[in-house]
Amino acid sequence: MIKALKIASLVIAITVASCNSQTKSENYALVDVATFENAIQENNNIQLVDVRTPKEYNEGKIADALNIDWNNANFTEEVEKLDKNQPIYIYCLSGGRSKKASDKLIALGFRQVIELDGGYMNWYKNHTPATQPDQFTAAEYTEMVSDAPVVLVDFYADWCAPCKIMAPYIEQFKTDYKDQVKVLKIDADQNKQLVTQLGYQALPIVLIYKNGTLVFEREGLVTEPELRELLNKQL
Structure with missing residues (x-):
C-alpha cells in the first residue's frame, strides 16, 4: 500500500x-x-x-x-x-x-x-560537494554550445555584483525563449581552468553562439533590453 x-x-x-x-x-x-x-x-x-x-x-x-x-x-x-x-x-x-x-x-x-x-x-x-570543482573540459564546453541553434552562455560567480543584477532576467529568458534559445549558466569559480582557456579575465562573461559559432561576447554587464535584442536578432 x-x-x-x-x-x-x-x-x-x-x-x-x-x-x-x-x-x-x-x-x-x-x-x-x-x-x-x-x-x-x-x-x-x-x-x-x-x-x-x-x-x-x-x-x-x-x-x-x-x-x-x-x-x-x-x-x-x-x-x-x-x-x-x-x-x-x-x-x-x-x-x-x-x-x-x-x-x-x-x-x-x-x-x-x-x-x-x-x-x-x-x-x-x-550531487557534487561545494568543495569539489565542477569543471567542464574545453571539449565538453564546445559540445554544449554546439548542440542547439542559439545558445546563451552566462559565466557568473556568487560574489559578482553585476552577475547578481543579470541573474533574474537571464533566468526569465529560459522561459521566454524556451525551445528557441538554450541558456547555460556556468559558475566561473568552479570552472576557472575553462575560463582561462577561453581567454577571459572579468565577470560576468556573456556569450551568444549561433550554430556553434560565437556571434557575441562581452566581459561585463549586458542590460536586459540589449541582451533581448541580441537574442532576437539570432532567431
Whole structure:
C-alpha cells in the first residue's frame, strides 16, 4: 500500500513538472533533478538511458544508467530492445541530444519519455560537494554550445555584483525563449581552468553562439533590453 502511494505521488509529480514545461506530447515530460532522482529511487527496474558517448559515460554517469549513444548509427536498434510500454528516463550532457532522442523515442512508439532538464551537467551540479570543482573540459564546453541553434552562455560567480543584477532576467529568458534559445549558466569559480582557456579575465562573461559559432561576447554587464535584442536578432 505504501509503495503504491509512493508511485502515485511520483506520477503526480511528473505530471506537474510536465505541465510546468512546454510539452511535446502527452507522452513526454521535462523534469527537474529532484523529480528525476525520486523516480530512480522509487523504481529498481527503471529504464534509465544515458545518450552521451561511451567516453563521456565512462567519465561519470548516473548510477545504473544504460549507455545508448545518440550519435551512434545503432541507436534505434538498441532502444528497440527496451520496453515501450514502460516509462523511459533519458539524459545527455546538457539537454541537446536528449531532446532529439526523446522525439525519436516518441516517434518509435514509447508511451512515456521523461527527460532530465539540463542533463548530466545539472545532475552533477546538484550531487557534487561545494568543495569539489565542477569543471567542464574545453571539449565538453564546445559540445554544449554546439548542440542547439542559439545558445546563451552566462559565466557568473556568487560574489559578482553585476552577475547578481543579470541573474533574474537571464533566468526569465529560459522561459521566454524556451525551445528557441538554450541558456547555460556556468559558475566561473568552479570552472576557472575553462575560463582561462577561453581567454577571459572579468565577470560576468556573456556569450551568444549561433550554430556553434560565437556571434557575441562581452566581459561585463549586458542590460536586459540589449541582451533581448541580441537574442532576437539570432532567431
